[in-house]
Amino acid sequence: GAGVSQSPRYKVAKRGQDVALRCDPISGHVSLFWYQQALGQGPEFLTYFQNEAQLDKSGLPSDRFFAERPEGSVSTLKIQRTQQEDSAVYLCAIAGGNTGELFFGEGSRLTVL
Amino acid sequence: AQKVTQAQTEISVVEKEDVTLDCVYETRDTTYYLFWYKQPPSGELVFLIRRNSFDEQNEISGRYSWNFQKSTSSFNFTITASQVVDSAVYFCALSENINNNDMRFGAGTRLTVKP
Numbered sequence: 001g002a003g004v005s006q007s008p009r010y011k012v013a014k015r016g017q018d019v020a021l022r023c024d025p026i027s028g029h030v031s032l033f034w035y036q037q038a039l040g041q042g043p044e045f046l047t048y049f050q051n052e053a054q055l056d057k058s059g060l061p062s063d064r065f066f067a068e069r070p071e072g073s074v075s076t077l078k079i080q081r082t083q084q085e086d087s088a089v090y091l092c093a094i095a096g097g098n099t100g101e102l103f104f105g106e107g108s109r110l111t112v113l
Numbered sequence: 114a115q116k117v118t119q120a121q122t123e124i125s126v127v128e129k130e131d132v133t134l135d136c137v138y139e140t141r142d143t144t145y146y147l148f149w150y151k152q153p154p155s156g157e158l159v160f161l162i163r164r165n166s167f168d169e170q171n172e173i174s175g176r177y178s179w180n181f182q183k184s185t186s187s188f189n190f191t192i193t194a195s196q197v198v199d200s201a202v203y204f205c206a207l208s209e210n211i212n213n214n215d216m217r218f219g220a221g222t223r224l225t226v227k228p
Binding site: 031033040041042043044045048055056089091093095101102103104105106107109 | 148150157158160204212215217219220221
């Protein structure tokens with residue numbers, strides 16, 4: 001989507017592998033969000049950054065999930081020892097615009113075999 | 114915590130029909146923000162509208178219109194004269210925070226418009 005680039009678009013992992021998903025927002029956006037969207041479901045909040053500070057990580061489903069944004073721009077979502085239930089689309093979003101909406105990237109589809 | 118319910122899982126209409134997508138929300142806050150997003154087959158979520166809790170005026174944008182009723186905690190979305198390109202999954206969402214760092218989505222309604 002305009003302003004947010006995510007990679008890889010598709011990732012297939014064997015159960016137990018570690019994966020890293022990248023979100024590269026257009027510069028200057030303070031707020032950055034990660035959401036998880038399981039098949040047939042709405043996006044579920046994972047975590048939120050304001051610049052480099054992770055202000056809310058209450059949505060991370062387990063301690064296998066870790067997110068960082070060390071320089072307040074690019075963010076990485078890491079999933080350790082992946083499980084089949086981790087299969088989902090992981091969406092990154094930035095807040096912007098006068099109406100406060102979230103702009104989403106196209107997502108990274110993770111399939112764990 | 115806030116909650117959004119979209120009771121209609123799937124809707125199928127024929128082109129040029131009008132269709133309404135329902136959204137019911139729950140919140141204890143008096144200030145909150147409601148959203149609609151469209152997710153076409155490409156997967157990207159596209160912002161459609163944001164409405165704050167103090168503004169109950171209905172809004173029309175082309176073929177799209179939204180009916181916000183606080184009395185019934187509903188924020189329904191109507192597409193007039195539907196087109197095949199309207200086929201997508203539509204999500205209603207609620208945030209209690211102006212920074213939207215607590216945005217919660219409904220499960221979505223899959224709309225199929227047949228030619």
